[in-house]
Amino acid sequence: MxxxxxxxxxxxxxxxxxxxxxxxxxxxxxxxxxxxxxxxAALKQILTPEALARLDNIKVVRPELAEALEQQLISLAASGRVKVPIDDATLKKILESVYSQTRREYRFKL
Structure with missing residues (x-):
């Protein structure tokens, strides 16, 4: 060989x-x-065009936050816990909830 x-x-x-x-x-x-x-496709059915545009803007600035928000929106709509279609005002409220869960708080002692 x-x-x-x-x-x-x-x-x-x-x-x-x-x-x-x-x-x-x-x-x-x-x-x-x-x-x-x-x-x-699911988000297009769940959100109004204005709310979808807001979500797209969030995705540009904070992709990880947008992903968490997308998952929560789909879950809320699938379980019937939110009225569909979700308008921009409702999306803002949901966003505040998601943001407060993902935001880290730092405290400094002086």
């Missing part, structure tokens, strides 16, 4: 593993895109 055949098999194995990794990554990205599209 020569060294070249072994190296060729090793290179082919590395290529195969790399291809599998890329395929898995592409599948995860595709699933994330599908989930995001489903979440967006």
């Amino acid at each position: 020569d060294g070249e055949g072994f190296e060729d098999r090793e290179i082919e194995e590395i290529r195969r593993r790399k291809l599998e990794e890329l395929q898995k990554k592409a599948e995860l990205e595709r699933q994330a895109q599908i989930a995001a599209a489903q979440r967006r």
Whole structure:
């Protein structure tokens, strides 16, 4: 057995593993895109256009807050705990609630 055949098999194995990794990554990205599209479709049904615009603005500035808010909105609507469609004023109230839960408070003793 020569060294070249072994190296060729090793290179082919590395290529195969790399291809599998890329395929898995592409599948995860595709699933994330599908989930995001489903979440967006749900939010379009739950929110008025003004409230959706506010949520989009929040997403630009505080993506982690927007994600928490999206999850809470979908949960509230699914459980019937909020009247749909959610208008901008109601969204502001919900946002205050979510923001107060996610905000950290720091106190300094002087």
